[in-house]
Amino acid sequence: MIQIAQRQAAWASAADSFAVKCAGCHVGGGNVQQPGATLFTEDLQRNGRATPEGLYEIIYKGKGKMPGFGKDCAPRGQCTFGPRFSDEEVQDMASYVLDRAAAGWKSEP
Numbered sequence: 001m002i003q004i005a006q007r008q009a010a011w012a013s014a015a016d017s018f019a020v021k022c023a024g025c026h027v028g029g030g031n032v033q034q035p036g037a038t039l040f041t042e043d044l045q046r047n048g049r050a051t052p053e054g055l056y057e058i059i060y061k062g063k064g065k066m067p068g069f070g071k072d073c074a075p076r077g078q079c080t081f082g083p084r085f086s087d088e089e090v091q092d093m094a095s096y097v098l099d100r101a102a103a104g105w106k107s108e109p
């Protein structure tokens with residue numbers, strides 16, 4: 001029970017962070033800057049990001065125009081200028097993205 005409650009709290013917190021930090025570029029699971037790099041399963045799979053590890057890496061370190069959000073992200077120019085995520089928050093965000101992708105980014109459950 002406690003584990004389920006913790007998981008729900010982590011999911012809700014990732015959902016809030018996504019709306020604030022990610023939706024500007026990834027609204028509805030898309031990618032306003034780079035078509036072909038959306039957060040839908042087909043793109044994630046083609047780009048080798050359809051796993052917790054693949055997602056963790058890009059959310060932590062960023063890539064190209066995608067800023068990194070990990071607490072020790074480097075170099076600075078590749079990273080968000082806003083608040084950073086702890087390792088756990090990066091993992092929670094990766095799970096959140098996988099869950100939403102599995103549901104086709106339909107309305108939140």
Ligand code: HEC
Pocket residue numbers: 018021022023024025026031033034036037038039040043044047049055058059063064065066067069093097
């Ligand atoms: C300033 C715009 C911007 C913001 C903010 C942003 N991203 Fe991205 N994201 C991108 C771009 C551009 C790419 C493509 C990078 C590339 O492959 O060169 C990308 C790629 C990704 C990918 C890989 C998609 C694929 O199919 O290869 C994931 C996952 C991702 N972003 C998650 C996130 C998450 C989670 C957040 C918030 C914590 C976030 N992004 C914030 C621009 C952004």
